[in-house]
Amino acid sequence: MIAEAQTEVVIKEKAKILFFQKGVLNATTQEIADEAGVNRALIHYYFRSREHLMDLLLEEIVTAKKNRKRAILLAEVPFRQKIANYIEDALEQGLQYPYLENFIITETARNPEKVNLFCFKDKLRSSELIKDQLEAEIRKGALPPISAEHFMVNLVSMCNYPLLAKNVIRNVHGMSDSTYHQFLLERKEVILKTLFTNPH
Amino acid sequence: MIAEAQTEVVIKEKAKILFFQKGVLNATTQEIADEAGVNRALIHYYFRSREHLMDLLLEEIVTAKKNRKRAILLAEVPFRQKIANYIEDALEQGLQYPYLENFIITETARNPEKVNLFCFKDKLRSSELIKDQLEAEIRKGALPPISAEHFMVNLVSMCNYPLLAKNVIRNVHGMSDSTYHQFLLERKEVILKTLFTNPH
DNA sequence: TTTCTGTTTAACAAAATTGTTAAACCGTAA
DNA sequence: TTACGGTTTAACAATTTTGTTAAACAGAAA
Known part of the structure; x- marks a missing residue:
């Protein structure tokens, strides 16, 4: 060879x-x-075949992402820090592969049965991983009441969507490439604040 | 004929x-x-041609959407109510056409120059439309400080992403079709609360 | 009925895309 | 050097997809 x-x-x-x-x-x-x-x-x-290559790529990249997210959510750190880590990772990963989410979305739209194949065989169930800690925060009054599912969806939405919609956002808000990049970096703090603003 | x-x-x-x-x-x-x-x-x-049909479809549906959003953001109603209306419309429109955003994203990814063509010739600039009202709310202390751009991106992200990622979310959180639908309806309130939780 | 016009269809042509194969290539080792 | 292996290439075949066209169709009007 x-x-x-x-x-x-x-x-x-x-x-x-x-x-x-x-x-x-x-x-x-x-x-x-x-x-x-x-x-x-x-x-x-x-x-x-092309299809075989696609499946391979997807599996590699999703597995890598899954492992990173799992490690972050299982780490023994304060809740707010854990979420900050999650955002950091999502944006860094997202800057590198902004259309991974889009790819998964598109593929699962066309053949929903493939979800199991390339995505979540082992049932990460991210909302389960944060449930206890989230509820503890809510009881402490550090967070307004919210279900783990909605909290996670809020988090993932605010992380992923701006990466996906790069060209739309740049156009709508008239951002240059560097302005947009700066905007994304700002979001790390913005997302955290939006999720964690204390209830009065 | x-x-x-x-x-x-x-x-x-x-x-x-x-x-x-x-x-x-x-x-x-x-x-x-x-x-x-x-x-x-x-x-x-x-x-x-196929391409011509595509452009036509996109223009029709984007124009309709743009007009609705414009009307909502220009209406003379209290800020929180205005945003509630925006969410309501986004989710209703989104339930009807969940993949419109995905389509725009995908098309603009492949040929970024087309954005101008089918999207925002007249520069809606939604963040401009809410800027004054948002800043007034912040001065009143009804909202934590945030730029109009970030506020809008937060809003749009939390509205659109869960619609786009339907099959992913259903799988990750193990939701049936009706559970997912219920989840989306809940989000109207959840998004509003997440954006408007008062600063302490 | 016949003619006319806009609509619909089936058949065809052209282009794009995937997949295959036999031959060329190029280090390495006998 | 020669023979051998995995690697790379160009050419070909098969399939899919778009686009075209001539003929068939169907209702309205003469």
């Missing part, structure tokens, strides 16, 4: 850029090959 | 269902024709 530049890995990495960074959710095999700078046939040589 | 069943309108309506309700963002002309129950050639007869 030669594999000097690890073509297989290059293809996967470049494909992730195309799908999850650039948001070309229906990229053709030719586009993937161009992005990776290789002959199109190599995609079939290494990955059999 | 005959046009008994208004084939042209039927095609557009059914295509909207396919794209914006069912989320089949890369539906083929055959799929559109099937959904509308007509011969595929009729799509070209009435709309010249």
Whole structure:
């Protein structure tokens, strides 16, 4: 075996850029090959079919994300800090792969049965992981009453949506690329404050 | 002219269902024709090309949405009520066309220059429309300090994302179809509370 | 009835996309 | 050097998808 530049890995990495960074959710095999700078046939040589490559990419990236989120939510730190960590990770991951969420959404819209396959076999159930701590905060009066599900959905929504809707937001609010980036960094604090503003 | 069943309108309506309700963002002309129950050639007869139909659909639905949002934000009502109206409209519109946002996001990801074309020629700039009222609320102490941009992005994120991510959320939190629907209705109040919890 | 016009259809053509294959390539080791 | 292995390429085949067209159809009006 030669594999000097690890073509297989290059293809996967470049494909992730195309799908999850650039948001070309229906990229053709030719586009993937161009992005990776290789002959199109190599995609079939290494990955059999386009579909097979897609499944592989998705599984890799979702697994990585899942593990990170799990570690963050299981860590023994104060609740507010835990959520701050979650936001930090979501935005960092999101800056790297803004369209991952979009990809999952689109794929699960077309074939809802695939959700189980590539997503959540082991039932992370993030709301379960924060439930006790959240309820304790509410009892302390540090948070207004809210269910764990709604809290998590609020959190994930405010983290992911602005990344997804980059071009829309930039246009609506007339932001340059750097202004938008600055805006995203500000959001780390904004989201935390929005979730944690103390009840009166 | 005959046009008994208004084939042209039927095609557009059914295509909207396919794209914006069912989320089949890369539906083929055959799929559109099937959904509308007509011969595929009729799509070209009435709309010249697939692309032309797409642009038309998008413009129609975005214009409608824009007008509704504009009316809501320009209405002379107390701020909190105005935002409640916005949420109500976003969720109702979202329940009808959950994948409209996804469509816009995906299209603008692939060709960012198209944003201007189908989206915001007249610069709605929703954050401008609420800026004065929002700042007045903050001065009154009814709201914690936040910029109009972040406030709007928080609002839109919490409204749109859960609609987009229906299948993901249902899976992660193990919700039945009716449970999810109930969850969405609850969110009207939840989003409002999350945005408006008084600062201490 | 016949003609006319707009609508619909089936069949065809063209383009794009995926998947296959045989040959070329290129290090390495005999 | 030669032979061998995995790798890469160009060319081809099959399929899918878009777009075109000529003919069929159906109601209205002469």
